[in-house]
Amino acid sequence: GDSVTQMEGPVTLSEEAFLTINCTYTATGYPSLFWYVQYPGEGLQLLLKATKADDKGSNKGFEATYRKETTSFHLEKGSVQVSDSAVYFCALSSNSGGYQKVTFGIGTKLQVIP
Amino acid sequence: SAVISQKPSRDICQRGTSLTIQCQVDSQVTMMFWYRQQPGQSLTLIATANQGSEATYESGFVIDKFPISRPNLTFSTLTVSNMSPEDSSIYLCSVSGTGGAYTEAFFGQGTRLTVV
Numbered sequence: 001g002d003s004v005t006q007m008e009g010p011v012t013l014s015e016e017a018f019l020t021i022n023c024t025y026t027a028t029g030y031p032s033l034f035w036y037v038q039y040p041g042e043g044l045q046l047l048l049k050a051t052k053a054d055d056k057g058s059n060k061g062f063e064a065t066y067r068k069e070t071t072s073f074h075l076e077k078g079s080v081q082v083s084d085s086a087v088y089f090c091a092l093s094s095n096s097g098g099y100q101k102v103t104f105g106i107g108t109k110l111q112v113i114p
Numbered sequence: 115s116a117v118i119s120q121k122p123s124r125d126i127c128q129r130g131t132s133l134t135i136q137c138q139v140d141s142q143v144t145m146m147f148w149y150r151q152q153p154g155q156s157l158t159l160i161a162t163a164n165q166g167s168e169a170t171y172e173s174g175f176v177i178d179k180f181p182i183s184r185p186n187l188t189f190s191t192l193t194v195s196n197m198s199p200e201d202s203s204i205y206l207c208s209v210s211g212t213g214g215a216y217t218e219a220f221f222g223q224g225t226r227l228t229v230v
Contacts, residue, residue: 034218043120043206043223044157089156093210093218100210102147102219106156 002027006090006105013080013112021075021108023064023090031092032100033057033066033073038087038107047075047088080112116141120207120222127197127229134193135225137207142187147208147219148180157206163190197229 007022025033035047035057048057053068062077073090090105117140127133137146145164149157160180161169169182183191194201207222 032218044221046218046220049218091219100219102159102208102210104157 002031002092002094002101002103004090004092004103004105007108008106009087009109011108011110013110015082015112015114016079017112019075019077019080019084019110021088021090021110023073023075023105025071025073025090025092027071027092027094027103029094031094033064034091034093034102035062035064035073035075036089036091036104038089040086044089080110082112082114085110085112116143116209116220118207118209118220118222120225122225123223124226125228127227129198129229131197132193132195133197133227134191135205135207137190137192137222139188139209143209144187145210146184146190147210148182148190148192149206149208151204151206151224153203160192160205194227197227199229202227202229 003026005024032051034049036044037047038044048059050057050066053066056065064073064075087107087109089107091102093100093102119138121136147162148160150160151157159172160175161171161182163169163182163184165184165187179195181193204224204226206224208219210219
């Protein structure tokens, strides 16, 4: 079945540091790939997505590129802020019985310190 | 996109009781999904609810413990029955379209359940 492997946290960075959160996946067919963010006490929000190979998703300074050859979708940000502190989930969506089934990674907690 | 309203947002319940969580979507959707997020864990799919048919449960989840209703294309409920402290989790409702109508999942704000 489909699976998502995500680096475990927590990740602690100083403000303005560079962020990389690794994510690799296993799936049949051609999944769509996502990063979701969960701020403390809140539900999940879509951060960015990519629906085909070599697509780059970007939002709020975050970006990730769909790499089919390495089955990866690493999340990056050039300069993190304290407000980026949250849990980040890598996910994939593939067609299963006519609907899009979503598989999530374990989540990576990011803490940004001033 | 889809806007999902979920309630209650949080509750503290006594063990042995049941809680019903409601999920309302602002548009008609075929499939609705219920997830559980245990403390410090990722999301685990409980079941898939298709309007007009019985829900399909994932391994480890049973209808007697998590009965689901799906009376129309915009609404669903999940009941957590005979609760124990191990049921303390965040429960999330989600929607996803069919035939590529949406390619991402949309989530409600979640219900934070504490069982004492």
